[in-house]
Amino acid sequence: MSRKKTASHLSDQKAAALLPLAQPVLVGVVRERQGTPPAPEEEGTGEGLGALAGEDLDLLRRIADMADLYAQHEVFARYHRRQAHNTRIRQLWDLKAFATFCLEAGARATGVSLQTDVATLTQALFLEASTWRFVSAGLIQLFLSWMERQGYAIDTMNVRLSTLKRYCRLAADAGVLSQEELYRISRVQGYRHKEGRQIDRQRAITRRGAKKAEPNLLTEEQAAWLKGCHDLSTPQGRRARVILCLLLDLGLRVGELVALQVKDVRLSRGLLRFYREKVDKEQTHRLSADCLQALRAYLPDVASERYLFPGYKGRHISARLVEYLLKDLGDQLGIDHLSPHDCRHYWATYHASRQRNLAQLQQAGGWNSPAMVLRYYVASEIANEGLFPSPGPED
Known part of the structure; x- marks a missing residue:
């Protein structure tokens, strides 16, 4: 194949690659141009080549205008495809x-x-x-x-x-x-x-809606009550205990919790493997003793299901249902608007107060940056620790 034919073939390939990108109107423009017969005076003359080049240039400008319109729309669409x-x-x-x-x-x-x-x-x-x-x-x-x-x-x-x-x-x-x-x-x-x-x-109004300015601070006694207050004679009670154990002992986000599947639980090894959308990674966590006990009682209830917390028509339960559960339990404890995030806050604060390794806590909590973890460390520390002698038993 000659160099001239090769260049022409490559041009045809590039043009064919461009056509699917544009909208059907662009294809119509090209077909309209291809179907236009040359003027009689253009045949066999040097002047025809100049006129044809001018028409092609006009066509290319029209193609470029269409490509600009397509690119305007594609900028937003491409960005949305990359977001969670x-x-x-x-x-x-x-x-x-x-x-x-x-x-x-x-x-x-x-x-x-x-x-x-x-x-x-x-x-x-x-x-x-x-x-x-x-x-x-x-x-x-x-x-x-x-x-x-x-x-x-x-x-x-x-x-x-x-x-x-x-x-x-x-x-x-x-x-x-x-x-x-x-x-x-x-x-x-x-x-x-x-x-x-x-x-x-x-200003008189500092917040809109029911979202709290600060999380509710749970005590260890309240956390223990939340894990053990359920009626285990019912499937709903067994499910609620698993939910609270996973929130309080593993610090799961509510979106991670509801998306758990039965296959994610490896009971014989005491492990839970799941996907964390916020950091785009899968993690394996060791289950606490309370989680293991709750799951052993609950898993037979969902043995034939896909999701660990099945909902309607093959889907999992909604995050809103978990929020309602926490709110009801909070009302029983006298805590206003107890939320799943309060449980995660308890988990992070509990481990930060015991001076866990910062990198390990960051990984276990599913954070991309240690900045958030440091906030829990700062919130849990006593600012003037060591400046005064510790109080004696009689104090």
């Missing part, structure tokens, strides 16, 4: 709050209600880069002020600001936002911890 399900859900809630603010602000500024609704604007912000053309640094700054007046927690405000900045960077990558505007947006600052405390002192 829970991350996408959390970002949707963040964007819903931003959409709510934008519609309220638009109605106040213009005196006219926008035709779109919150759900439609939220979906557009989540899926379409072109929607972000109207976003500016000033608008995001006003959104922060709006959340402050609405009484959102400082951490919530910071997380939502981070989400908006992320989507603005994606929009800039898609060519929707200018680099100058992106720089201005990047300069919008959230709240440091000390600043947040000052703001909370000056």
Whole structure:
């Protein structure tokens, strides 16, 4: 094959590879061009070659325009494919709050209600880069002020600001936002911890919703009661005991707990192997004596099931069901809004107070960074330990 034919063959291959990327309208453009017969004056003349090159250049420009539109959409889609399900859900809630603010602000500024609704604007912000053309640094700054007046927690405000900045960077990558505007947006600052405390002192409402500002601190006696208070004559009671033992003794996240499968339990070896989505890894944990005892009584109940805690139509139980269970048990103990995370907090604090190896505790807890683990160490230590003699027995 000659060099000229080889180059032509490679060009055809590249063109064929490009076509599936674009939408059907692009294929229509190419077919339209391929089906256009040459003008009579172009046949056999040197002038025809110049005219044909001009038409090809125009076609290539049209292809490039279509590719730009496709790339705009693909920037968001590619980002979403790389994110965990829970991350996408959390970002949707963040964007819903931003959409709510934008519609309220638009109605106040213009005196006219926008035709779109919150759900439609939220979906557009989540899926379409072109929607972000109207976003500016000033608008995001006003959104922060709006959340402050609405009484959102400082951490919530910071997380939502981070989400908006992320989507603005994606929009800039898609060519929707200018680099100058992106720089201005990047300069919008959230709240440091000390600043947040000052703001909370000056506003009447500091949190929205039922989520607690601080976790409930469980004692060892309360943890023991939570593991042993169940009616073991019923499948529900045996299931509840396993749930509490795994939460309190292994520090599982509620999402990790409900996704456990029967095959993950290796009872003969006293091990539990499971996937941690937050750090994207599988881990094997040794089961505590309480966990082993609870599982021996419970596993016959789910011997034919896929999930350790089966739910409706072959699925596992929801995290909300576990939250309801903890809330009911907390009410019996006089603890307001006891949650699965309170159990994880108890597990981490218990081991941090006993000066466990930091790297081992980080791995067992499924954290990517030791920063979170250090918070438990700091919270459990006595700041002036060693400055005074220990009290005697008579004290």
